[in-house]
Amino acid sequence: MSDRFRIRPATVEARQVQGSNDGSAALELATWCGGWCAGAHREPKIVLPAEDESHSVARVGDWIVKDGGGRFSVVRGDVFAEAYEPAIQQPLHGFTRGFRLHTADGKVLDGAQFPSSRAVVVDDQEWGLATAAVSVEELLKGLHGARIEWPGEQGGDGAEDVVGDADA
Template sequence: MSAPQKFRKKPVEIEAMHMAEPNTPDEVARWCGGRVVGDGITGHPYSIEIDTLEGTMRGERGDWIIKGVAGEFYPCREDIFQETYEPAETRTVVLCGNSELDAEEVGRQIARAARHVRRGGDAA
């Protein structure tokens, strides 16, 4: 038997909406394709149901609804979200040099620069 290996989770960017002000349950449900669910007593909406890859899950007030890398949606508790995610940085790639480049070459250079940044390099 071989020894266990160590792995680090790849950094990925996700989209998420917070089930809290200023977002309403209706807005979050529209975004993720979920359904607003009332509390059963007053009919006041307090959560949404989302059809996930693991079945129907419920997002409660204060939860984050995450859009995963494959386009799937699922709820995440606030404390877990804060431990797992941080705001994504916005990076600007500036191409300098020949202004005679065609769109295809510019696209290749942008893709090359993006791969470099994902590997930990600086975009500048």
């Protein structure tokens, strides 16, 4: 058996201890982890209880980590920065990214891009006909003069950005 091991990737919740003028940040953090506050508002200490009557103390800059089993531990700020990275947030609902495709002749068609980068656009809503491609870029290659409008992206003039002009 090997004497080398690596930690399996896991997603954890973590919050950093920070000072505040009124102590509310420390109190909120202590409530979250079931601990209690000690120290001054700007230099709080969060005390985490343990099953064996010992206590862990988190200071400003430290992180309190909640593992998958609901257990809390203290991780020093420098160790946390070296060992952890932000988890990618998945959308709560759905798995596609919608868009509108503006054709050269003025039609506006609904489309979607999947996590695999594949794209589909509904050409004829009455008959349910659609065009699909391995990517939005490939979809645009077959539709000369078409452009993609992604919702929520704002341009400098306050209008939504329209990107991916097929003739560009």
